[in-house]
């Protein structure tokens with residue numbers, strides 16, 4: 001059972017302080033929320049730009065303390081709010097994209113193609129050609145993409161393209177169990193074994209240099225050990241195939257950010273701990289130590305999760321069959337954890353007036369018609385009433401990018417205006433947005 005979250009007290013030692021040192025987050029009071037709600041409705045997201053920028057800086061500084069040169073490629077898919085992606089650009093970061101949509105988004109936001117890292121399992125022929133023409137850093141994922149590249153070379157015989165390869169990482173722990181997301185035995189991304197050999201042979205016979213090895217692996221535990229495995233594998237591939245023109249060793253994303261202990265019941269590695277382990281592995285390799293290719297990391301959740309809060313209004317409260325209390329809010333689980341993980345996120349209850357009754361144990365449930373739309377489970381709220389609000393903290397990763405207009409429209413995103421007020425960063429979706437693109441003239445057949 002979880003009661004209302006309070007800010008963390010920084011008294012339990014230096015290490016704990018280091019883990020949680022961030023920019024204090026704005027916590028809206030009831031009149032502030034009501035004022036925003038009047039203009040743009042509820043629910044809404046609140047972006048914390050100071051926290052986001054600090055995360056980007058802290059992550060980069062930790063890596064650079066242990067290894068240089070370093071490139072941060074921000075994972076667009078995690079949250080492509082322009083206010084965030086533009087901040088990354090200002091901080092000197094690159095855009096890490098995995099689709100044509102994200103590639104074009106990065107271009108529209110002013111990234112030059114050389115500062116775009118193009119990953120992902122589905123680069124269509126035209127997508128790949130656009131990236132090659134522009135000079136982006138492309139990490140190829142399949143033989144199909146290599147065939148597209150070879151076809152492109154026939155039309156550009158003078159070109160000397162340089163590409164990367166995604167390497168399939170065997171993330172098996174010491175106990176023999178898989179660390180890949182959901183315990184899957186084999187990850188589906190990248191090249192390994194014979195396929196890798198064939199890929200490298202084909203590229204080399206076409207005069208294509210491999211300048212990047214990419215080892216992102218979505219793990220279940222985000223452990224430091226995984227990054228040791230990734231670095232070890234990338235170094236072994238470089239050595240085995242004498243890839244001596246390598247410019248980028250890319251470990252991908254999959255780091256923990258500042259996750260308070262009360263959220264998952266344990267401490268998680270700090271940015272510095274990840275960086276130290278990665279650098280130790282890389283610098284133990286004589287070629288890497290002598291040639292110093294760029295270390296690239298692609299953080300997503302670790303830098304953006306705690307940069308957004310979600311505010312939702314309580315609509316009703318009921319007790320069912322004398323056994324269970326439900327508090328229904330106007331947001332849904334899709335707004336805060338579309339992956340429906342089992343953790344209760346950190347939250348605050350903002351009452352319209354001092355709570356009169358006693359606290360109740362309840363589930364905070366969302367606005368859709370799904371039983372599974374449970375935002376918080378078994379939490380204690382002091383006398384929740386319609387008109388109160390709930391803030392869900394840490395709602396910045398894989399939320400706005402994964403919210404379909406399912407039953408309700410996508411909500412507004414607001415941020416500070418620099419004068420103590422708030423401004424719109426994304427308008428709430430309307431029925432007009434929803435119907436855009438549909439042919440309303442077509443008669444049913």
Ligand SMILES: Cc1ncc(COP(=O)(O)O)c(C=O)c1O
Nearest residue numbers: 075216253254255298299300301
């Ligand atoms: C290629 C690649 N890079 C980076 C990331 C970001 O991962 P995370 O949000 O776990 O840091 C992902 C996420 O799946 C990814 O597929």
